[in-house]
Amino acid sequence: MTVMRTAAVIGTGLIGTSAALALTARGVTVHLRDQDPDAARTAAALGAGVVDEPPGRVDLAVVAVPPAHVARTLAEAQSAGLARGYLDVASVKGGPGRDLAGLGFDLTQYIGTHPMAGRERSGPLAATAELFEGRPWVLTPTAQTDTEVLNLALELVALCRAVPVVMDAEAHDRAVALVSHTPQLLSSLVAARLQHAEESAVRLCGQGIRDVTRIAASDPGMWMDILSANPGPVADVLSAVAADLDETVRALRAMESADDGKRQEGGAGIEDVLRRGNAGRVRVPGKHGTAPAAYEVVAVLIGDQPGELARLFADAHAARVNIEDVRIEHSTGQQAGLAQLMVEPRSAPVLGVALRERGWSIRQ
Template sequence: MRTAVVIGTGLIGTSAALALAGRGVTVHLSDHDPAAARTAASLGAGTYEPPEGPVDLAIVAVPPAHVADALADAIGRGLARAYVDVASVKGGPRRELESRGVDVSSYIGTHPMAGKERSGPLAATADLFEGRPWVLTPTRETDHEVLNLALELVALCRAVPVVMDADAHDRAVALVSHTPQLVSSMVAARLEEAEESAVRLCGQGIRDVTRIAASDPRMWVEILSANPGPVADVLAGIAADLEETVHALRGLQSADASDRRRGAKGIEDVLRRGNAGRDRVPGKHGAAPAQYETVAVFISDRPGELARIFADAGRAGVNVEDVRIEHATGQQAGLVQLMVEPRAAAVLTAELRERGWALRQQ
């Protein structure tokens, strides 16, 4: 791949353009808002000048509702040898193209499983896709050269290719992406009218659950409008669980001992099912879930403190697998939780204590 066009210079389009441009591909940028394309170009993502002839690959990075229109226009103009889109829904756009009689042999639907709460070209980074799954949905009609160019795109963005059926993909993202967004927003919505005294008690748990509730509502309306059925199916299952959980909690309030026992069993059941589901979430680099031990370190809110912790962990020869920072309400301090391999926990604990860090007993 030597040349590409990116149509839509938001977060995903600009990030892909930055990755390609950084690896020597000549990237042309296009957007219905010329200012967005100019902004992406100013970041080093490419040029907003149109190509002089067909490019190797056209990447359509527009909202799902506009994917079919953008692809039909690009294919009709002979803009590229191959075409991909990066929308989060795959079945609908392809069916719409086929219903219009568009030759889809030069097109393959794709979806990089990466994103941020922020949108727009200024949120883009060249490493956004690194190590992340990038779904490809070829069909029997897909030309081999098109598939190879799509795989090259994934490789240049340093993502991990995953081949799926388009409708299976849409059901999967309904479960692992679209429904979590709605549930996060629903939990966060409970805070809108909450007493200030309650909000001040927010800790890391509520921050974890509501992090993605900061996402752009307009963008998510477009995404959910393109995949409403599978999302509704998942939410219906959650609604059934919620109804049973509410009934179990009411049982815990009962004066009858048998009702309380049934209520406790119902709550334990949903929590254990949650444990089992969480255990299936892939671990680092997509490997099987790993069990880490946590070393919790008190930290002051001063520049360089976090870097010093990691430097001390490095001196101990310990690799930090994951990290979580919990800020103390109303204080210039917090707690850093370092997740490490079980055999490394004692080594790291001893090293940090020797260097004067205050640790919390787990």
């Protein structure tokens, strides 16, 4: 059985540093490299590893650089005999694999991977050893991938406490175009409508627009690297979305008509979009990767003071109610917000009563 004792992480951004932190925390000696020496030193200062060169071959080299630089970085590392096995964590898999073959890379020592985790912030200071816990980590082995390399990759996933998912590289790229890359662009498109909006409109922003535009805060440079490596599949998804948008615009225009028949037809079109959205949302995995459960929401008014959330969770614990999920809706211009506690339906009345008894204001 393969046991990883040493690793090299090339690229100390969010993903690379997070992986290094997880490995170091579990006893693996990690050697850090980055084209920006300050980034590597920052990661080392956070406890992610050391910037010293390894004395010999490491067990696994983890390449965490933008997709356009993956093949060259891997080829240089293999040429130097850095590791027994090599993998990358880029969000696109087909292109790097083809580039490596063109460079004459020994593909028996390589496996493409992609952890489905990230944050709006980038860089080593945004990293955390818990970033991958419970998240899918895609592995794309080929017929050429050596069993030892596959086992090293599986060990990395286990040490990061992620969930391994084996896929074909091209299927992976189509999948992430749908569930990751297109949502990023759509979020950015909606957020772009706010750039020159009237201030009176922006002041009305609530939780819905915050949810939709959250990932629009991501680094444009990083996303240009990703989208440049997967433009075709993303364009295919956006083309289908564009067709839906055209139909939706026509339906909305019809709802403005003085003709009852056209208004009804337009309304039916909008209802169809909303119902298809319901059906698609149901397929998004919920807690622990299972089908999403139907939770009840207990909304609690909380003040903007230190310790309020901790006190709320402690009171929920005292009521012996498990909080399945939580969202916070902030009140514009006020030092207060709503903590939306998602609980099992049978637990909602119990939690509501218990929190009222402890002085909390429960909102419908």
